[in-house]
Each structure stands twice: as C-alpha cells, then as structure tokens.
Amino acid sequence: MxxxxxxxxxxxxxxxxxxxxxxxxxxxxxxxxxxxxxxxxxxxxxxxxxxxxxxxxxxxxxxxxxxxxxxxxxxxxxxxxxxxxxxxxxxxxxxxxxxxxxxxxxxxxxxxxxxxxxxxxxxxxxxxxxxxxxxxxxxxxxxxxxxxxxxxxxxxxxxxxxxxxxxxxxxxxxxxxxIFPTGYHGAYSAGTTTGSTVYVAGAGPVGLAAAHSAQILGAAVVIVGDRNEERLAQARSFGCETVNISEDATLSEQIDQILGTPEVDCAVDAVGFEASGHGRGAGEAPATVLNDIMTVTAAGGSLGIPGLYVTGDPGGVDPDAQEGTLKVRLGLGWAKSHSFTTGQCxxxxxxxxxxxxxxxxxxxxxxxxxxxxxxxxxxxxxxxxxxxxxxxxxxxxxxxxxxxx
The missing domain is CATH 3.90.180.10 (Medium-chain alcohol dehydrogenases, catalytic domain)
Structure with a gap:
C-alpha cells in the first residue's frame, strides 16, 4: 500500500x-x-x-x-x-x-x-x-x-x-x-434562547461558529468582540454586532452603546488561554476573557467556555500561567450566581x-x-x-x- x-x-x-x-x-x-x-x-x-x-x-x-x-x-x-x-x-x-x-x-x-x-x-x-x-x-x-x-x-x-x-x-x-458543535455547545451551554442578548469573545472560527449558533438558537442580538478588524467584519457579514477590544472604551461601555445596558444575558469565551488585554498595545493577559464575561453577564446568567485552556504552556506570561493557574475573579462569578460550562465539546x-x-x-x-x-x-x-x-x-x-x- x-x-x-x-x-x-x-x-x-x-x-x-x-x-x-x-x-x-x-x-x-x-x-x-x-x-x-x-x-x-x-x-x-x-x-x-x-x-x-x-x-x-x-x-x-x-x-x-x-x-x-x-x-x-x-x-x-x-x-x-x-x-x-x-x-x-x-x-x-x-x-x-x-x-x-x-x-x-x-x-x-x-x-x-x-x-x-x-x-x-x-x-x-x-x-x-x-x-x-x-x-x-x-x-x-x-x-x-x-x-x-x-x-x-x-x-x-x-x-x-x-x-x-x-x-x-x-x-x-x-x-x-x-467547530460547529463546539460553537453551538458554547452558545447552548450559555443558555442562549429566543430573545437572548449574547456576547461572544473572539472572532476566530469557533467564535464565529458560536455567534451563528446563537442566531440559530434565537438570540435577539449577538455581539462579537475581537482586536482583529478583518475578523470583526466577517462577524458583521452575517448580522452580528461587534466591539473592538483594542479601543479605549471598556467592554461594558461598548456593549451599553449597542444595547442601552452594559450587560448581556449570557456570554461565550471562544478565545482561551492566549487572550490579549484591552486597549491599544495591550499584551497577553490569559484571564482577561474569563473576567470579562463575568463582568458583562447579568446576575444569574450562564457562561459557555469552549475556548481552550491547558495545564502546560511553556510560553505563559508567568510561572502560574505556564501551568494553567490564572487570576480569575471567581468571587465575582459567585456573587452574580453565574454557571460555567468548560471542557471539550x-x-x-x-x-x-x-x-x-x-x-x-x-x-x-x-x-x-x-x-x-x-x-x-x-x-x-x-x-x-x-x-x-x-x-x-x-x-x-x-x-x-x-x-x-
């Protein structure tokens, strides 16, 4: 053979x-x-x-x-x-x-x-x-x-x-x-349903799949965030709203400009451990997206986390990140009674x-x-x-x- x-x-x-x-x-x-x-x-x-x-x-x-x-x-x-x-x-x-x-x-x-x-x-x-x-x-x-x-x-x-x-x-x-089941899993496990407002962090293929899945599930508004304007344009091509996290305005402020409120019903992390911080010239900050989605999701909401996190990252920004230990504001998620779904779809x-x-x-x-x-x-x-x-x-x-x- x-x-x-x-x-x-x-x-x-x-x-x-x-x-x-x-x-x-x-x-x-x-x-x-x-x-x-x-x-x-x-x-x-x-x-x-x-x-x-x-x-x-x-x-x-x-x-x-x-x-x-x-x-x-x-x-x-x-x-x-x-x-x-x-x-x-x-x-x-x-x-x-x-x-x-x-x-x-x-x-x-x-x-x-x-x-x-x-x-x-x-x-x-x-x-x-x-x-x-x-x-x-x-x-x-x-x-x-x-x-x-x-x-x-x-x-x-x-x-x-x-x-x-x-x-x-x-x-x-x-x-x-x-990526289609993974994006759908993110949107579904976040509780997306008819009339939901949804924030999707990341406009790569999984994020776009999550955004399209949220539309299929009946979301009223899907907002996609990224630093890459070409990828944000792709999200807009099928009806999503977008925010550019490299701008100086906070994510909550940008969502408020779209919805009239700084919060969404649910959110999806389609970025994972190589996340970047906010603002112009921001560097890698691996817990950023996890903290963002807790910040912008309303109390009682759910968070779908199909973005990849690892237990070994030789290029991590510090010794903690190199073993997958991140500075996540779990107290915030607890105080807001958030539900989290992680892992392989x-x-x-x-x-x-x-x-x-x-x-x-x-x-x-x-x-x-x-x-x-x-x-x-x-x-x-x-x-x-x-x-x-x-x-x-x-x-x-x-x-x-x-x-x-």
Missing amino acids: AGNRIVVYKGPGQVAVDTIDYPKLEVPSAVSQAKGLTRKADHGVILKVVSTNICGSDQHMVRGRTTAPVGQTLGHEITGEIVEKGSDVQFLEVGDLCSVPFNIACGRCRNCKERKTGICLNVNPDRAGSAYGYVDMGGWLGGQADYVMVPFADFNLLKFPDKDQAMAKIRDLTMLSD PVMRYNRELMMSILHDRAHIADAVNATVLPLTDAPDGYRDFDQGAAKKYVLDPHGELASV
Missing part, C-alpha cells in the same frame, strides 16, 4: 507535509497497554480523508504554546470515505461518507454511555478524553492526511444519508467534526441535529466562518496565514475532491 501524506509539527512556527506508512487497524500501543485493549482494532475503519480543517487548537501547538513534541502529527477535524473496515464493524460499509467527531470515544465506558464523549475513559492513558493528532491525547495519528484510522467506528462515525447531497454541502458539513451530543440543519438549509456555517479550501500541500501556508489573523477557516483537500464543489 502507498504511503500517507500527513501534516507534522516541526517546532515553533513550523509545519511540514511528511509521508508516513499507510494506517493500520491498530490502536496506539500506549493506549492498548494502559487500558487493556487489544492492539488490533477490528472495531475500526480506514478513511480516505475528503476534507480536514486547520483549527485554532492546532495553532496553539504550532506556536509552541503547549508541550507538543516535534514530530507531533496534526489534525482532528476530519470528514472521509470508508475504504477499509474491521471485521467487527457492523453498521457501516466501504464507500460511506462520514463525519468524524474530534473526540475519540469507546462507546462502552460510563462517560460515553452518559453522552460525555469528550471525556471517554478508555482512549487515553494520561487523562479522560482524547482527540486525533493532539498533544497528551493518547498518541492517535492526526487527520490532516490522505488517510486516517478511526476506532470504534460504529459508535463514533456520523454517516451522511446521501453522498451526492453531502458533497454538494461539504464546505458546511466539514465543520461538523469540531461532546460532539455527538449535537452533530446529527446540526447536520440536519445544514442539509435542510437552516444553517450556513461555511459562509459564517469564510471556509477557504487549500490542497494538503499548502497546509504550511494555511497555518501561516491563519496565525497572522486571516478571517478564514482553512479546509484542506487531500485528494482534490472539493475543487469543483
């Missing part, structure tokens, strides 16, 4: 497309040994990757802001066609086109049975929860590749009902693997319903995040431009199947 091209982290600011062996129906040896799984994955499939996206979470690794080792393979946003399946795969067939939740889940542990698939107990020797191509997640190969192995396929994969219909909407459907809680919203033209997530297709060989360019603040969601096309769609 031919080799497998795959995107690999080469050191801070550097990625390359390397060639490795074609994947096998095997689980990583570390997972097998620690969790008592058979190495052979008869429950798995090999996918030909149809589309795979560059994520802001990948960018944290590529910037050198995690403990990812050189050689880490990348890519957890995957859509693909089954080209091989194990003997224990009962309900999927070769040729099926499927979305892959970025959470790797066994479907058999207590957490999976409770639909907490972001914290599966059997797929990572180090902690609950796993993902493809990510640091400290069990050693599963990344999906920014020609081919990828997906374990526990009957449980994990979301099969599209009609392949031709799916390919016609593939730029939207490719977002089901992560459990993709399977939402992906089927969001698929239906795409297939029936209720959601237009590709337009909201400005989906932009690149060949796999251009992945380094995509990482560079994304890091420089491009208002685009880069979709990699390993086999040239999206070029004419």
